[in-house]
Structures are given as C-alpha cells and as structure tokens.
Amino acid sequence: MYKPHTIEQFKVQQFLEHTFAIDHFLVSPLSRTALMLEDKNGERIAFSFSDNEVREIPIPPAADLEKVKAFIRQFHALDPKPHLRTFEEITRWWLDHPNPLTYQQALGLSDELYHRFLSHPMIDDEDAWRMASSGLVSEDGYRDIQLWYFNGNSFTCWLGPLGVDGTGNLYALTFNYGTPRARELRFYLLDDYYRDMNHIL
Numbered sequence: 001m002y003k004p005h006t007i008e009q010f011k012v013q014q015f016l017e018h019t020f021a022i023d024h025f026l027v028s029p030l031s032r033t034a035l036m037l038e039d040k041n042g043e044r045i046a047f048s049f050s051d052n053e054v055r056e057i058p059i060p061p062a063a064d065l066e067k068v069k070a071f072i073r074q075f076h077a078l079d080p081k082p083h084l085r086t087f088e089e090i091t092r093w094w095l096d097h098p099n100p101l102t103y104q105q106a107l108g109l110s111d112e113l114y115h116r117f118l119s120h121p122m123i124d125d126e127d128a129w130r131m132a133s134s135g136l137v138s139e140d141g142y143r144d145i146q147l148w149y150f151n152g153n154s155f156t157c158w159l160g161p162l163g164v165d166g167t168g169n170l171y172a173l174t175f176n177y178g179t180p181r182a183r184e185l186r187f188y189l190l191d192d193y194y195r196d197m198n199h200i201l
Contacts, residue, residue, distance in 0.1 A: 001027075002118055005095055008033040008049040015047060015054040026118040029103050030060065032095050063100035071100050086152040087117070109150070116143045123148050132173040132185040139191055145173065162186065168194030 004010040012035045016022050025037040034048035034057060048057045084090045087107060094106040104114045123131070128148045131141050149159045158177040162170040168188040175183045188194055195201075 001121055002029060004035075005029070005091060006032045009035055011049040012047050012054055015049075026115060028118055029091075029095070062102060067100045068105065075099075085155065087122075087150075089152075109147075113143060113147060113150075116140070117147055120144065122151060125153075128153075128173065129175070129185070132187050135187050136190055136194075137171070137187045139189065142171070142189055149173075164193070166197060168197055 004013045009029060009032070012033075013027070016025075016027065016035065016037065020037065022037075025039055028036050028038070030036050030046055031048075033050060034046055036044055036046040036059065038044045044059055046057050046059045047054050049055075082093055084093055090106055091103075094101065094103060099106070104111075107114065107117070109117060123144045125148075128145050131137055131145060137145065145159065149157060156176060158172070158174040160172065162172050164170070169191060171187055171189060173185045173187070175181075175185075
C-alpha cells in the first residue's frame with residue numbers, strides 16, 4: 001500500500017481521508033505533489049497540493065512511448081548506475097529525478113501485481129517462507145510472494161515455475177539461491193487447474 005513520501009503528498013492524503021471512503025480506492029502517486037484515486041471500475045481522479053491547498057487536477061497523459069524508450073536508454077547508460085533494489089529505493093529515486101515514467105512503469109509491475117501492491121501490505125521473509133512451505137498457495141498469496149520477491153529478494157532467492165503435473169502447477173521458492181545454504185520450497189498454485197484436477201468445487 002502506498003504511503004506518502006513528501007509533505008505535499010501527506011497533505012493530499014489527509015484531504016482524501018476526510019473526503020472519500022478511501023478504503024474503497026487505490027491510491028497511487030503522480031508526482032511529489034499529487035496523488036490519484038482509482039475505483040474498482042477503473043475511474044480515476046487526481047489531486048495536488050499547491051499554494052497551501054489541495055486542488056483537483058487533470059490526470060496527466062502517459063508519456064509518448066519513444067520518450068520512455070529514450071529515457072530507459074539514458075538510464076541504462078548512467079555510470080555509476082543507481083542501486084535500486086527495493087520498491088522503496090525505486091520510489092524515492094522516481095520522486096527525486098525528473099523522468100517520463102509512470103509510477104507503475106518505474107516499479108516494473110504488471111497491472112495485476114501493481115493493483116495488489118497498492119491495495120495490500122507487503123509480506124516479510126517469514127510470511128514468504130510460511131506460505132511457500134505450506135505446499136499450496138492461493139493465487140493472491142502467490143502475488144504477495146511475487147511482490148516480496150521483486151522487492152529486493154531476487155538477489156538472494158529464486159522464484160519460478162517447475163512445470164505442470166497431474167496435481168497442478170508446481171512452483172519453487174529457493175532461499176539463499178546458489179549457495180551451500182540453499183533451501184528449496186515447492187508448492188502448488190491453488191488455481192482453476194488445481195481445482196479441476198483435485199475435484200474441488
């Protein structure tokens with residue numbers, strides 16, 4: 001779930017909490033001074049803090065694809081490159097450096113994972129271990145594990161599919177990947193295929 005990172009965002013957040021039933025919306029940043037609300041139907045509204053008050057603003061259009069590609073080429077050419085491993089590090093860099101990326105583009109998340117990221121708290125190492133070691137993980141649980149993995153843990157762990165068998169889609173989460181202390185946890189994904197193969201209504 002997104003938390004304000006600037007005074008301006010905090011002021012907008014306060015306004016939103018007093019004006020809307022905010023639990024029914026996704027809240028995401030547009031800039032250092034603006035936040036956007038999105039409802040379950042995809043309708044959006046944005047607000048910015050300036051001149052000591054919160055105002056509704058037009059939702060800015062996404063940047064031209066060529067501008068995004070040009071920025072990414074420039075970013076990859078940076079020397080030294082910034083170390084952006086966690087979502088928090090990416091967020092702070094995105095807010096502090098002019099760029100054409102949307103917040104979702106900066107995080108590099110699919111729509112499904114981005115919505116999960118904005119609507120649920122992140123799990124920690126113990127949660128990821130417990131869920132994967134249970135042997136059967138729900139689709140929402142797997143999204144939580146994916147977000148945990150992409151949040152800086154892909155450097156020490158490995159997460160991915162192992163294939164499909166007569167029981168379901170099999171995945172593995174390996175802690176301390178590539179070291180003598182590696183520990184692999186295998187689990188099935190509780191999806192429609194698993195339900196069909198195991199006769200679960």
